[in-house]
Amino acid sequence: MGGLLLALLFLFTASAHAQGNYEIQVYGADTNPPKDLMVELHSNFTPEGQKNLIDGVYPTNHQEHETIELTEGLTSWSEIGFYIFTSEQNGHGVQWVGDHIRPRVRVPDSWHWPVGVSLSTEVGYQRAVYSPDTWTWELRPIVDKTIGRWYFAVNPALERTWHGPDVAQGIGFAPGAKIGYDFSKVVSGGFEYYADYGSITAPDTLHNQQQQIFAVTDLNVSPKWEINFGVGIGPTAGTDHLIVKGILGRHFDWGHHSAVD
Amino acid sequence: MLTRRRFAQVAAMSSASLALNNGLSAQMTMPPGQPTPSEPPIPANAPPADITLDISPYLLEASSKHRFQTVAYNGQVPGPLLRMMQGRSVTVDIHNHTANPEIVHWHGLFLPVPVDGAMEEGSPMIAPGASTRVTFTPEPAGFRWFHTHTFAGNDLRKGQYGGQHGFLTIEPSGIAESLSQYDREFFLALHDWGGSMEPSGDGSAMPMYEVSTINGKMLGFGEPIRVQQGERVMLHILNSSPTEVHWVALAGHSFHVVALDGNPVARVQTVDMLRLGPAERVSAIVQMNALGVWVLGEVRKHVQAAGMGIVVEYANATGVPKWIQPENLVWDYAQFADGSDTRNNSAQDVIDIPLTFDSKFEGHGNPERWTINGKSYPDTESPVLHAGQRYRLVMNNRSNNDHPIHLHRHTFEVTNVGGTTMRGLMKDVVLIPAMKTSTVEFDANLPGNTLFHCHQQDHMDHGFMMVFRYA
Numbered sequence: 001m002g003g004l005l006l007a008l009l010f011l012f013t014a015s016a017h018a019q020g021n022y023e024i025q026v027y028g029a030d031t032n033p034p035k036d037l038m039v040e041l042h043s044n045f046t047p048e049g050q051k052n053l054i055d056g057v058y059p060t061n062h063q064e065h066e067t068i069e070l071t072e073g074l075t076s077w078s079e080i081g082f083y084i085f086t087s088e089q090n091g092h093g094v095q096w097v098g099d100h101i102r103p104r105v106r107v108p109d110s111w112h113w114p115v116g117v118s119l120s121t122e123v124g125y126q127r128a129v130y131s132p133d134t135w136t137w138e139l140r141p142i143v144d145k146t147i148g149r150w151y152f153a154v155n156p157a158l159e160r161t162w163h164g165p166d167v168a169q170g171i172g173f174a175p176g177a178k179i180g181y182d183f184s185k186v187v188s189g190g191f192e193y194y195a196d197y198g199s200i201t202a203p204d205t206l207h208n209q210q211q212q213i214f215a216v217t218d219l220n221v222s223p224k225w226e227i228n229f230g231v232g233i234g235p236t237a238g239t240d241h242l243i244v245k246g247i248l249g250r251h252f253d254w255g256h257h258s259a260v261d
Numbered sequence: 262m263l264t265r266r267r268f269a270q271v272a273a274m275s276s277a278s279l280a281l282n283n284g285l286s287a288q289m290t291m292p293p294g295q296p297t298p299s300e301p302p303i304p305a306n307a308p309p310a311d312i313t314l315d316i317s318p319y320l321l322e323a324s325s326k327h328r329f330q331t332v333a334y335n336g337q338v339p340g341p342l343l344r345m346m347q348g349r350s351v352t353v354d355i356h357n358h359t360a361n362p363e364i365v366h367w368h369g370l371f372l373p374v375p376v377d378g379a380m381e382e383g384s385p386m387i388a389p390g391a392s393t394r395v396t397f398t399p400e401p402a403g404f405r406w407f408h409t410h411t412f413a414g415n416d417l418r419k420g421q422y423g424g425q426h427g428f429l430t431i432e433p434s435g436i437a438e439s440l441s442q443y444d445r446e447f448f449l450a451l452h453d454w455g456g457s458m459e460p461s462g463d464g465s466a467m468p469m470y471e472v473s474t475i476n477g478k479m480l481g482f483g484e485p486i487r488v489q490q491g492e493r494v495m496l497h498i499l500n501s502s503p504t505e506v507h508w509v510a511l512a513g514h515s516f517h518v519v520a521l522d523g524n525p526v527a528r529v530q531t532v533d534m535l536r537l538g539p540a541e542r543v544s545a546i547v548q549m550n551a552l553g554v555w556v557l558g559e560v561r562k563h564v565q566a567a568g569m570g571i572v573v574e575y576a577n578a579t580g581v582p583k584w585i586q587p588e589n590l591v592w593d594y595a596q597f598a599d600g601s602d603t604r605n606n607s608a609q610d611v612i613d614i615p616l617t618f619d620s621k622f623e624g625h626g627n628p629e630r631w632t633i634n635g636k637s638y639p640d641t642e643s644p645v646l647h648a649g650q651r652y653r654l655v656m657n658n659r660s661n662n663d664h665p666i667h668l669h670r671h672t673f674e675v676t677n678v679g680g681t682t683m684r685g686l687m688k689d690v691v692l693i694p695a696m697k698t699s700t701v702e703f704d705a706n707l708p709g710n711t712l713f714h715c716h717q718q719d720h721m722d723h724g725f726m727m728v729f730r731y732a
Contacts, residue, residue: 109459109469110471146460146626147626148627149625151625182622184622185622188625220464223464258588259590260561260588260589261563
């Protein structure tokens with residue numbers, strides 16, 4: 001019985017990490033402008049993670065995840081994103097993991113809300129050797145606010161597995177949050193928090209929840225570039241204990257813009 | 262001059278507009294720590310003034326769907342068109358019906374400090390509910406304007422964000438031929454409304470606007486400019502926007518520019534579009550020789566879409582107003598000047614005053630803090646001027662923004678804009694380009710504290726000011 005519980009715990013752990021460790025990011029409420037393609041490379045390495053093959057799912061220890069995210073602005077208040085997940089690990093080589101698509105809308109500036117608000121929904125597939133839950137769906141409300149040098153963002157995301165062991169779990173709650181401070185025009189620093197509490201109706205015990213906290217820095221070198229770097233720890237048993245993440249993004253303006261536009 | 266008064270035959274035109282008495286919330290009008298000297302009251306037995314300005318809350322209806330609670334002069338936006346005669350004394354009574362201290366700046370005039378209307382120079386404020394009387398002799402002739410000169414800070418309804426601006430034209434004692442050759446004249450004010458501080462591309466918050474108007478109305482909601490075929494129409498255009506530069510064109514027509522900031526240009530030029538930084542004015546004659554219904558509007562599509570435009574309608578012409586979209590933004594101060602600098606102003610003739618403009622980052626959610634020679638107002642330097650001396654302001658703009666630089670109580674000669682030298686271009690505001698050095702020269706001929714500042718309200722409010730003092 002104990003072995004079964006342990007196996008289930010590892011299974012949950014692998015499942016919970018399957019999406020989060022490919023793209024570790026707290027979303028801001030802004031959307032990409034129209035005729036602008038944002039290309040991001042998410043590079044995440046797990047120096048200390050799950051070391052065992054559990055129920056056919058590869059261990060996360062020393063996995064290097066490279067994710068390409070393409071986000072195209074549709075209107076001044078909407079965008080659509082597309083992800084290509086890959087994993088590189090000794091003995092497995094470079095593997096395609098899966099793809100997601102993520103449309104997002106936000107409250108237009110003209111509404112003059114005191115906080116930025118947007119809503120994204122993400123649907124995708126990932127191979128069973130990286131996640132037993134192969135088809136998943138996420139609904140992510142996003143609220144953010146800049147006050148002087150401080151930046152705050154919360155992403156109380158809801159997750160649903162459409163195909164895989166966690167179908168029976170129902171809707172899961174996986175919030176993220178960020179607090180940042182502008183040390184200078186270029187350098188901001190702060191903390192990002194990621195969690196997966198399990199089912200929203202029957203949360204896991206704290207021991208089994210996924211809890212990660214990252215110390216991060218954002219480098220605002222240019223409006224065209226996005227640079228984020230962080231080191232995170234997972235203090236609970238259900239979390240990889242040490243993860244290093246980086247995001248490098250660049251805007252590509254493909255529309256015809258004249259001075260009068 | 263405050264105590265001297267003569268009657269003048271001055272017309273103060275006003276039009277009826279909706280004025281509401283629901284006041285704006287009482288808030289600080291000046292930065293903390295600033296003294297608030299008050300204007301003396303109007304004596305009870307004083308004779309009537311030539312002009313009366315009532316500063317009152319006002320509901321601006323830019324369109325049927327866009328209304329803004331603001332403050333206006335005499336219940337209208339823009340305020341009343343004031344006509345004065347050069348050299349003839351005029352008396353103005355100003356009544357402040359708002360809950361905040363107010364002050365009226367007479368922009369572009371050579372006035373003594375108590376009348377100029379800038380608390381930083383020492384002009385007295387008008388307390389809430391109080392009235393005052395100012396008397397002055399208008400100089401120089403030309404297209405001037407008047408506006409509030411109060412602190413707005415984070416309230417983007419106050420100061421120049423609101424409706425306190427009006428046209429002032431000072432008729433020359435001798436009629437200047439170049440300015441009198443027209444059949445009809447119109448005064449147009451460009452303005453932006455509904456501002457909010459938003460993050461910008463360069464990392465700091467700056468004002469963004471919901472609506473842009475000409476004479477307080479969005480395109481299609483105001484009265485058209487009605488003209489006759491063959492007329493020569495003088496357009497006096499003022500950019501009263503708190504922060505924005507605007508480009509305007511009149512579809513199917515061109516502008517024969519005769520004056521900038523009310524001062525006749527050295528070389529009259531015909532151009533397809535005008536550019537006006539905040540507080541700049543252009544006087545241009547348009548030959549009405551294209552029968553039809555046209556749009557005079559902002560050249561940039563998104564600004565015209567926000568409402569900045571007005572219909573120009575020929576008599577007996579019908580149809581949908583036509584707009585012809587220019588493809589580029591074109592403007593060059595030098596075309597109105599005498600040409601390259603051929604004079605040899607040695608150090609003995611002109612004294613340089615080096616000024617470096619820069620900003621300090623205050624967080625992505627805050628506007629930048631502006632500095633002149635490393636210091637922000639009220640800690641900026643106060644250079645001492647000697648009457649009779651000519652000075653050259655050597656302005657090294659190290660910021661990423663263009664700045665509409667304004668010198669109170671004086672007119673300056675623009676001599677270099679971002680590396681292009683010129684002569685003979687007389688102005689009181691000049692838009693100096695980012696990351697370049699520009700120069701203006703002026704004669705110190707009007708003793709008294711003289712305010713120098715960027716005319717963007719958000720920049721003024723965040724330190725971009727200094728006061729010259731006379732020895």
